[in-house]
Amino acid sequence: MSKQDFRSGYVAFIGRPNAGKSTLLNRLVGEKIAAVSNKPQTTRHKIQGIVSREDGQIVFVDTPGVHKPGHLLNRRMMAAVHDAILNVDLIVLMRDASVSTGNGDRFVFELVKDSGKPALLVLNKIDKIKAKSDLLPLIDGYSGEHEFAEIIPISALKGDAIDILLTQIVKHLPVGDPIFGEDEMTDQPLRSIAAEMVREKILASTGEEIPYVTAVVPEVWDDSDPEITRIFCAIYVERASQKKIVIGKGGSRIKDVGTKARIDIEKLIGKKVFLKLFVKVVEDWRNRERDLDEMGVRQ
Ligand SMILES: Nc1nc2c(ncn2[C@@H]2O[C@H](COP(=O)(O)OP(=O)(O)OP(=O)(O)O)[C@@H](O)[C@H]2O)c(=O)[nH]1
Numbered sequence: 001m002s003k004q005d006f007r008s009g010y011v012a013f014i015g016r017p018n019a020g021k022s023t024l025l026n027r028l029v030g031e032k033i034a035a036v037s038n039k040p041q042t043t044r045h046k047i048q049g050i051v052s053r054e055d056g057q058i059v060f061v062d063t064p065g066v067h068k069p070g071h072l073l074n075r076r077m078m079a080a081v082h083d084a085i086l087n088v089d090l091i092v093l094m095r096d097a098s099v100s101t102g103n104g105d106r107f108v109f110e111l112v113k114d115s116g117k118p119a120l121l122v123l124n125k126i127d128k129i130k131a132k133s134d135l136l137p138l139i140d141g142y143s144g145e146h147e148f149a150e151i152i153p154i155s156a157l158k159g160d161a162i163d164i165l166l167t168q169i170v171k172h173l174p175v176g177d178p179i180f181g182e183d184e185m186t187d188q189p190l191r192s193i194a195a196e197m198v199r200e201k202i203l204a205s206t207g208e209e210i211p212y213v214t215a216v217v218p219e220v221w222d223d224s225d226p227e228i229t230r231i232f233c234a235i236y237v238e239r240a241s242q243k244k245i246v247i248g249k250g251g252s253r254i255k256d257v258g259t260k261a262r263i264d265i266e267k268l269i270g271k272k273v274f275l276k277l278f279v280k281v282v283e284d285w286r287n288r289e290r291d292l293d294e295m296g297v298r299q
């Protein structure tokens, strides 16, 4: 590959909550760097994942799912979406193809249209569509919505059509030098990824309001022992009753969350981990500038 043919650029994943944006990011990067869950609003800030290939380098920007903002937290989340749209070379609009189109989707289509940026439409979760012939009318319908550069059905979970997607993405990027080093994977500090792994396990094991009122802040990261990394994370909730739920009967839930998160973090850093979790009640943290800053939910 000659230097003149090498392409590089930023690509944002934009879509409704639960479309599978973070699942795709993890799949493309080949490491778990973003939390994934079946609860909406899992991703709260921009996460970059870097893919280096022979023909190009792509910096993927995972963003929070597009939703109506209620708290300051949600307003910051939506600001991250707008910021990503403004600053990328290409948009990947992602839809869960197994559910029907609603008003929320139309809002996302408009966002992408208004940006004037080139966009690919990714129809995700095709593993859930039994009759593949159902895909054609879907693709037809969407091509009437907007002039997408491509419409690509994939399964982020199973890894179907991921290579096709990557090749198409590179094709639509500008010619240019790599932006990051070849072996760089993400802009996220390890401690933020670790905190996200803890939050992911809490999301997986709770329902109702707990996923929305929970945040995880890494407070201590001690690498002084070459054998083991000691990590202390605070789990924020808003009320004492929620603290009880997160801790679980006799501490069973927080113990289970800790064990599962520790396994993910050990895989990530390639070292033994001691993980200590504790719960803090901070009323209305979702509307408090300082708490959000500390949690890394950036302006
Ligand atoms: N069957 C199936 N499930 C998928 C696929 N991709 C993602 N999922 C599931 O969909 C759910 C949502 O995935 P996420 O990757 O967290 O979705 P997201 O778009 O990042 O969601 P937000 O961060 O809330 O905006 C999870 O339960 C995933 O396992 C897919 O290709 N097939």
Ligand SMILES: [Mg+2]
Residues within 6 Å of the ligand: 021, 022, 023, 035, 036, 042, 043, 062, 063, 064, 065
């Ligand atoms: Mg996500």
